[in-house]
Amino acid sequence: MNSFADRVVIVTGGSQGIGRAYVEAFVRDGAKVAIFDLSNPEQTANEISSDGDRVIGIRVDVTDRSQVQEAFDRTVRQFGHVDVLVNNAAFYEGLTFQPFDRITDQDWDRSMNVNVKGVWLMCSIAAPHMRERNYGRIINISSNVVFMGKTNFLHYVTSKGAVWALTNAMSREFAGTAITVNCVAPGYTITPATRNMSSPEEVAELERQILAAQSIRRLLEAEDMVGAVQYLASDSAAMVTGQTITVDGGVIVG
Numbered sequence: 001m002n003s004f005a006d007r008v009v010i011v012t013g014g015s016q017g018i019g020r021a022y023v024e025a026f027v028r029d030g031a032k033v034a035i036f037d038l039s040n041p042e043q044t045a046n047e048i049s050s051d052g053d054r055v056i057g058i059r060v061d062v063t064d065r066s067q068v069q070e071a072f073d074r075t076v077r078q079f080g081h082v083d084v085l086v087n088n089a090a091f092y093e094g095l096t097f098q099p100f101d102r103i104t105d106q107d108w109d110r111s112m113n114v115n116v117k118g119v120w121l122m123c124s125i126a127a128p129h130m131r132e133r134n135y136g137r138i139i140n141i142s143s144n145v146v147f148m149g150k151t152n153f154l155h156y157v158t159s160k161g162a163v164w165a166l167t168n169a170m171s172r173e174f175a176g177t178a179i180t181v182n183c184v185a186p187g188y189t190i191t192p193a194t195r196n197m198s199s200p201e202e203v204a205e206l207e208r209q210i211l212a213a214q215s216i217r218r219l220l221e222a223e224d225m226v227g228a229v230q231y232l233a234s235d236s237a238a239m240v241t242g243q244t245i246t247v248d249g250g251v252i253v254g
């Protein structure tokens with residue numbers, strides 16, 4: 001297809017799960033990709049392509065300004081520029097389902113730090129470069145739980161609500177440029193993280209309930225998210241900004 005030839009894409013949290021599906025798709029379609037991840041970015045990059053001119057993995061904590069700046073600069077040095085930023089990294093594996101008044105300060109702070117501050121920081125570091133080139137596609141990954149609520153998961157739901165609000169507000173701050181800021185809100189998707197969230201019995205029951213709520217009755221897989229992200233990253237979406245595409249098999253409508 002090569003529809004992303006000459007494009008340079010950063011995917012945060014691209015080492016596994018849905019993020020890895022974005023990386024594989026962009027590489028397949030001609031882009032050069034930098035994976036920013038806390039765990040295994042170099043190994044993932046090597047597995048996807050042994051050609052270091054196509055994909056690089058950089059170990060970076062998206063909550064750390066100096067690490068993000070260094071990784072961004074390295075990407076520009078390696079690939080020449082950055083066109084697309086997919087803010088996919090998030091912390092939720094390891095969070096426990098708790099009534100909101102029993103959530104620990106530690107879980108609350110870490111959710112906000114990775115899921116919200118990480119997105120803001122990545123955008124802040126990318127913004128001067130994108131403004132200078134008057135080109136950029138920022139795609140922030142939220143969740144459909146923002147639009148329906150999810151009991152006992154207030155830290156995560158609140159953090160993803162902030163990502164949705166941040167997207168809308170930030171799109172206005174790029175007014176007068178050709179830089180777009182959009183959001184994709186996945187529904188429940190099978191990844192190592194979701195399968196490890198609870199006991200196998202609890203996961204099976206959750207998946208039964210989710211299937212019943214979807215109009216399209218099969219569980220989502222990581223590859224199901226690729227189309228929406230690639231559309232927002234493409235030139236076809238040049239006039240789309242401040243928008244959210246929900247990809248959840250029809251749980252949320254309207």
Ligand SMILES: NC(=O)c1ccc[n+]([C@@H]2O[C@H](COP(=O)([O-])OP(=O)(O)OC[C@H]3O[C@@H](n4cnc5c(N)ncnc54)[C@H](O)[C@@H]3O)[C@@H](O)[C@H]2O)c1
Binds near residue numbers: 038062185
């Ligand atoms: N899987 C789902 O059901 C689902 C549903 C709705 C939204 N989402 C969102 O989609 C995205 C991907 O989900 P997933 O299931 O593939 O997640 P995942 O947990 O499998 O992957 C997240 C990745 O982010 C990385 N990461 C975490 N903290 C980081 C940090 N501080 N700095 C850099 N990297 C960090 C992890 O190492 C991991 O590789 C997340 O934003 C998630 O909130 C997922």
